[in-house]
Amino acid sequence: METFFLPPDIGRKLRPYFFSFLTFLLALILREALTPIVGMSLPHATFMVAIAFSAWFFGLGPGLFTMIAGLPAADYFFTPPIHTWSAFTPVELPSTFTYLVASCALIAMGVANRRRAAELEEKNARLRELSAHLLRSQDEERRRIARELHDSVGQYLAAICMTLGRMINDAKDLPAAMVELLEEAVEISRACASEVRTISHLLHPPLLEEMGLSSAVRSYAEGFATRSAIQVQLDVPNDLHRFGTNIELALFRVLQESLTNVHRHSGSKIARVTIGADAHQVWLEVRDRGKGIPQKEGRPAFRPGVGTSGMQERIKELAGTLEFSSDQTGTLVKAVIPLPAGPRSANTEPTVAQRRVS
């Protein structure tokens, strides 16, 4: 038996023509339905709408197809004398010519708009790619600086502390004022080392990769509460799954920015952090009891800064959603990220630390 070989993308290529044919049929039915109202006048009108629709949504070929199909249909069914071919008779020629010219103009406009929309979409996609790339580079850079600070500056400061300590121990015959100065230098070096450690941890939380989101969030919230004097209530399960670096880092950055915003903008003395997950998604909520996002004419006058735009980009890149709800009693930021399909069990994925040990 003879078989016809069709190129694999033939279906994709024919689909727009199929839809433009449906559009043409719809125009035909609509024109028939309008006949009792408009009689035999404007035989081409509904086909021209179909042409504009086809050219805009399906492209040049389908637009031309609808135009060519519409001409005999308008002629045969709706131009008196009906059920005859008269499109190219001297009487009908001007109207046929007008139909063809107007249709070509509609197709040209549709195709131009289509092209512009495609260009815009491509530019948007490139922008999205660029901002995702920038966020990734920023994370990488933060990680590198954090490591350098911890491993280099931090170690030097620790060495200075030790050396000064030894000097104080060994130099028994130094004047008391000098020993006092040395002790002061030790104190300053210790404070400096602790500051470097805090900055390094804020830039890139080491616990996130080692122990996961739950531990990193607890540790960050504790430090934040001490630094800001804002009480942080945590509702974070201890046995949270591991969700992979991208998801955990994105949620952690949302937490950091949201808590910073609570401190900078809300005036709240309390913040509540909730993290939860089921088989399909993981979510993070940061709620405060502050003055809320400023309102204008009953709507949130929300001017996104780098903080909220960054959060939005991070969550969008992982196909998630980020929502803000706010009134005079406080603000809620909620990030939800869908999880890749696959069986999960409570915290069975080995942590980096566990993997290293085993």
Ligand SMILES: Nc1ncnc2c1ncn2[C@@H]1O[C@H](COP(=O)(O)OP(=O)(O)OP(=O)(O)O)[C@@H](O)[C@H]1O
């Ligand atoms: N928890 C909050 N309470 C009250 N207002 C908030 C809160 N979070 C955000 N806002 C409002 O939303 C605005 C945008 O926040 P966003 O984090 O994008 O920018 P920012 O904090 O002003 O600057 P940055 O770019 O440094 O983060 C803030 O200026 C503030 O008016």
Ligand SMILES: [Mg+2]
């Ligand atoms: Mg901010």
